[in-house]
Amino acid sequence: MTRTARGNRTRQDILGAAADLFHKQGVVATSPDQVIEASGTGKGQFYHYFKNKEGLVHEVLRGHLEAIRDGSSPISYEIASWDDLERWFVAHLGLQKRFDMTRGCPFGTIGNEVTERDELIRQDLSLIFEVVKSKIAKFFVKEKANGRLTPDAREDELADFCVAMIQGAMLLGKVKRDSQLVETTVRETMRHLRDYARGAPRAAVQRRRRIPTRSRSRR
Amino acid sequence: MTRTARGNRTRQDILGAAADLFHKQGVVATSPDQVIEASGTGKGQFYHYFKNKEGLVHEVLRGHLEAIRDGSSPISYEIASWDDLERWFVAHLGLQKRFDMTRGCPFGTIGNEVTERDELIRQDLSLIFEVVKSKIAKFFVKEKANGRLTPDAREDELADFCVAMIQGAMLLGKVKRDSQLVETTVRETMRHLRDYARGAPRAAVQRRRRIPTRSRSRR
Numbered sequence: 001m002t003r004t005a006r007g008n009r010t011r012q013d014i015l016g017a018a019a020d021l022f023h024k025q026g027v028v029a030t031s032p033d034q035v036i037e038a039s040g041t042g043k044g045q046f047y048h049y050f051k052n053k054e055g056l057v058h059e060v061l062r063g064h065l066e067a068i069r070d071g072s073s074p075i076s077y078e079i080a081s082w083d084d085l086e087r088w089f090v091a092h093l094g095l096q097k098r099f100d101m102t103r104g105c106p107f108g109t110i111g112n113e114v115t116e117r118d119e120l121i122r123q124d125l126s127l128i129f130e131v132v133k134s135k136i137a138k139f140f141v142k143e144k145a146n147g148r149l150t151p152d153a154r155e156d157e158l159a160d161f162c163v164a165m166i167q168g169a170m171l172l173g174k175v176k177r178d179s180q181l182v183e184t185t186v187r188e189t190m191r192h193l194r195d196y197a198r199g200a201p202r203a204a205v206q207r208r209r210r211i212p213t214r215s216r217s218r219r
Numbered sequence: 220m221t222r223t224a225r226g227n228r229t230r231q232d233i234l235g236a237a238a239d240l241f242h243k244q245g246v247v248a249t250s251p252d253q254v255i256e257a258s259g260t261g262k263g264q265f266y267h268y269f270k271n272k273e274g275l276v277h278e279v280l281r282g283h284l285e286a287i288r289d290g291s292s293p294i295s296y297e298i299a300s301w302d303d304l305e306r307w308f309v310a311h312l313g314l315q316k317r318f319d320m321t322r323g324c325p326f327g328t329i330g331n332e333v334t335e336r337d338e339l340i341r342q343d344l345s346l347i348f349e350v351v352k353s354k355i356a357k358f359f360v361k362e363k364a365n366g367r368l369t370p371d372a373r374e375d376e377l378a379d380f381c382v383a384m385i386q387g388a389m390l391l392g393k394v395k396r397d398s399q400l401v402e403t404t405v406r407e408t409m410r411h412l413r414d415y416a417r418g419a420p421r422a423a424v425q426r427r428r429r430i431p432t433r434s435r436s437r438r
Contacts, residue, residue, distance in 0.1 A: 025334045028247040074253050077272050108387075111394040112331035115244045125394045157403040160391065164404045168327075168387025172379065175330040175344045184376040185383045192411035 010050045019060045024099075025108040026113050027057055027121075054120060055111070061124035064106065068131055077132060079139040079155040085162070088136070089186040092166050095106065096173055097214040108167045115137065133159045147202040158193060165189045230260040230268045238279045242325040243318075245332050246276055246340075273339060280343035282345070283325065287350055296351060298358040301413065305383070307355070308405040311385050315392055315401065323393040325388045352378045366421040377412060384408045 019041035021030040032053055036046050067073035069077045073090040078084065096103060105108070107128055117179040137159035143149045167187065173182040197203060236258035240249040251272055255265050256299070269275040275332055286292035287377060294310040297303065333341045342419060352375070359374035384404065392401040 015385070026245075026247060026332050028245060029334070031281075040256050055260060066386065076306050104331055108390055109331050111390055112323055112328050113245050113248070114394060115248070120393060129391060130301050154403070157407060161401050161404050161416040164387035164400070165384055166387065168383035171330055171390070172348060172383050175333060175341060175348060177341075181379050181383070184373070185380050186377060188380040191412075192407070195411075195414065201437070209230055 010041055010045050014041055014046060014049060014056070015060055015063055018056050019063065019106070022057070022110060023074075023103055027053070027110055028113055032056070034123060042209065055116075057121050058124055061107075061110070061128065065124070065128050065131065068128065068135075077135045079136055081139075082190075082197070085136070085139060085193070086190055087188070089162075089166055092170055093173070093179060093182045093186065096170060097179055100178055101173055101177045104170045105167060109169060111167075112171075121212050129163060136162050142201075143197065147205075148200045149196045151201075152198040153196040158196070162189065162193070227416040229260055229264050232264060233260055233268060233281055234279055235276070237275050237323065238282065241329060242280060242322055243278070245328055246272070247332055251275070265274075269401075273337075276340050277343055280326075280329070280340065280347065284347050284350065287347065287354075296354045298355055299361075300358075301409075301416070304355070304358060305405075305409055308341070308381075308385055308408070311389055312392070312398060312401045312405070315389060316398055320392055320396045320398055324386060324388045325392060331388075348382055352382050355381050362416065362419075367419045368415045371421070372415040379410065379417070381412070 014035060018035045019056065021034060021038060032043075032050075032055075035056065037045055050059065052164070064073070066075050071078065075088065075097065077083070079088055092105065095105075107125055110127075111125050114125065133156070137155045140149065140153060140155035140158050144151075144153055144155060153192060163193065167180045169185040172185075173179060233254060237249070237254045240253060240257060249267060249272075251262075251269075254275065255262055270276065282411055287296050288346070290297065291303040293314065294307065297305070298307055311324065314324075326344055329340065330344050330348075333344065342410065356374045356378035359368065359377050360373065362368045363370075363374060388401045391404075392398060
């Protein structure tokens with residue numbers, strides 16, 4: 001391995017260990033020493049790559065954002081259908097189940113810790129939530145443009161509703177150690193969203209068309 | 220003041236200062252020394268009333284639960300109508316606005332910090348969320364029993380949906396410093412819930428009855 005490749009590897013090890021600890025116990029409870037130990041690196045290496053804990057959190061969140069953008073995140077944010085949207089919700093629950101419901105969302109966990117002193121971190125998280133919301137909103141925009149949502153559907157607000165819901169459901173799921181609660185909350189949310197599709201102009205056209213087709217087949 | 224009254228006052232001062240700090244910056248970031256300073260008490264007094272920080276968090280959460288139960292909380296949990304339910308949602312936003320959207324929900328903030336080591340605190344929070352959920356579910360049970368909700372409405376799940384939604388909305392509202400996001404998410408949620416009322420057997424009866432009344436008044 002070249003010197004740069006080895007350096008990159010060390011940096012990635014530190015970032016990976018930090019991301020896991022932040023997800024598990026939050027940022028405030030995690031010390032640089034814990035990250036150094038969990039990553040199997042040294043103090044010198046840590047402070048060579050990261051000025052301080054804030055710099056580390058910033059880099060971890062930038063890594064999350066990159067993964068959301070380039071599709072390498074464990075959750076797929078490319079939503080082109082209702083099934084994709086449902087899979088997006090269910091993937092969050094899958095993530096929680098992998099940790100026996102002892103963890104929430106990595107972003108929500110850090111987000112709840114943010115105080116007025118953490119402006120950089122708050123901006124990082126704001127951007128993550130904004131990018132996720134935009135990816136969901138894009139689906140609603142396309143559906144509405146194609147007449148498959150009722151005209152009163154507000155795409156951005158529906159996307160915010162999705163993000164808020166999964167955050168709240170994961171928090172409750174973690175506190176109550178209850179996966180079923182997350183499932184039923186996702187189901188309620190999908191039911192609400194699909195109501196916009198059921199009442200849509202296209203859906204109405206399809207319903208009208210379906211009647212003669214059906215009666216023909218009965219002959 | 221008697222010695223006991225003075226003691227109670229000191230204890231309440233400590234609990235009040237702790238509740239405020241936990242809400243502002245979370246439990247992990249708050250040291251006993253900060254609580255002692257903020258409450259204007261002394262180390263001796265603090266450790267006379269509270270064994271350690273976990274004991275303090277436990278007592279703060281018990282205080283919150285008591286306030287929810289006896290109606291002394293700043294948010295009213297007595298929900299007897301759709302307007303009450305909407306007021307319950309909006310009261311959470313009011314709480315956030317009082318702190319310029321820099322804080323989330325006191326329970327959510329602590330809930331996201333909980334790790335596998337904090338079993339007592341997790342149980343305290345579980346109980347709080349369960350009591351809140353039950354109070355909301357009771358309203359849905361009554362509405363459904365009176366034929367004012369569609370038969371497929373699941374009261375407990377709808378109540379979980381309400382609690383999850385307000386938790387997620389407050390978290391996003393805090394991270395994005397955005398009160399409008401909370402407002403629109405509450406509106407979507409209320410729209411979804413009211414859909415169960417619109418399709419209800421009673422609502423259908425009322426719609427049928429309303430037509431002749433209206434035509435009479437037009438004569």
